[in-house]
Amino acid sequence: MAFSKWVLSLVAACAVSSGAVRAEQLAVEGVYAARTDGGRGVTxxxxxxxxxxxxxxxxxxxxxxxxxxxxxxxxxxxxxxxxxxxxxxxxxxxxxxxxxNSRVYDASDGEIERTRCLRKIKHEDGEKECVESVKAVYECRRLHVEFRxxxxxxxxxxxxxxxxxxxxxxxxxxxxxxxxxxxxxxxxxxxxxxxxxxxxxxxPKQRFDRIRILESRSGLERSDRRAFKNAIKLTKTDPVGACIAFEDILSRNPYQRSALYNAALCREADGQLELAAEAYGQLMLASDKDRFRNGMARVDSRFLAREQLASLSLPAVALASASPQDASIE
Incomplete structure (x- = not known):
């Protein structure tokens, strides 16, 4: 699987905030669906x-x-x-x-007692002690505001x-x-x-996220453990290279959870939503972890966003419908 066209968008993302990127994260940018279809076709x-x-x-x-x-x-x-x-x-x-409409009303809300020191003395050790005080009771009120x-x-x-x-x-x-x-x-x-x-x-909403990858090497072939560790390190400086490595490792370890999840993230970041959905689907069959369901939800939302944008003639539609690598960076 080639990620060469993804280079520009990820390199730009790293250049903007390279100091904040941690080795265990990948950048994912996409256009996500509006929460309803009410605005579909409206310009x-x-x-x-x-x-x-x-x-x-x-x-x-x-x-x-x-x-x-x-x-x-x-x-x-x-x-x-x-x-x-x-x-x-x-x-x-x-x-x-x-x-x-709004409604505002002010009502009595009890009292509060405060103690105020009238006179203090200072001890030899420098500590101060209040020797005369007075208590006062104050009326309280509560401002209620309703907005409908x-x-x-x-x-x-x-x-x-x-x-x-x-x-x-x-x-x-x-x-x-x-x-x-x-x-x-x-x-x-x-x-x-x-x-x-x-x-x-x-x-719809365009969003940029940094999503944590999985780092467990359990179940990997011995020869791939070092390669997987190196791929994790590459996510900080060369996310495209890291994704190429994750896909390569996955080809020899098709059921290893970390390799499959990290490859799914890479596909999602590259706009290969069908392949990302396939990987998240495999992961969800094996586990009901939130990160797998969240990944599928992001992909589903981006599919729906494409449908919502399809009836519009905005220049952004072509960008949102295509993979991120096809979008120019200005």
Missing amino acids: EISIEPIRGREGIALENALADQLGSARIYGEQYFRIVPSSFDNEGSQPGHAELRGFA PDVALFSDEGALYQRQDSFVNSERYCADSSYIPSAEAIIKPMISRFARAVRLDLA
């Missing part, structure tokens, strides 16, 4: 005025998250003004509508996607401090979390 989104107390804040957060979705540098969604300002929708156009967003994506054909959620948080504060919590500060991360969830639901 342009207008965010309609969102009703409710937090509507404007949610509109801004959604525009930021959806507008910043990129695959290999190409913008995934074009964000356009609301339909009120548009003369007509384009192919691939959809509208995001919804509401974002609900958005839906519509095209000319009807509803494509909907997400609703409920966030609740509270903060206690007492009269012994001048600090008073802000409802706005509590709601802001809730809005960000919801907008981020919508982005991950609707658009």
Whole structure:
């Protein structure tokens, strides 16, 4: 199995952060599927005025998250003004509508007792001791914040996607401090979390991971043990060479778990998803370890991402559908 075309992408990855790469890891980069099919075929989104107390804040957060979705540098969604300002929708156009309500209330939350020293004395050994103190009781309150967003994506054909959620948080504060919590500060991360969830639901995500390889040489032919050890060392400086070595070792030890798993990682990193899936499938038949299931899940997600991208005409589609070695590095 040849990995020569993979050299550029891996060498670039090593050059960026060679100091952080450990010998027991391999770099895997890919485009992973959106969590739903709601955005399939959609290239342009207008965010309609969102009703409710937090509507404007949610509109801004959604525009930021959806507008910043990129695959290999190409913008995934074009964000356009609301339909009120548009003369007509384009192919691939959809509208995001919804509401974002919040509820804020402040309630009594008991008391807190504090002891304050009024006078201290200093002993010969330098230690200080409080000899006179006073206790004070302070009233406490709790600020409760609730945020309930609900958005839906519509095209000319009807509803494509909907997400609703409920966030609740509270903060206690007492009269012994001048600090008073802000409802706005509590709601802001809730809005960000919801907008981020919508982005991950609707658009694929390009991700770069460093995944730990297996290092056990148990079950290897004696002559391959040293070669396997050397391949592990190569992952730090020459991951392509390491992958060539893992495949070579696997050819003579087809059932050795570490060689099979490391080869699966190499195939996954090289974009050879069918071969990676075959290897992960063999591993899962022998063991239900999380790392094997996670590997198969990554591959399945990348297959689905290809399907989600297939209906688009973005330049990034060719890059995401091909192996990483075919993507130019800028």
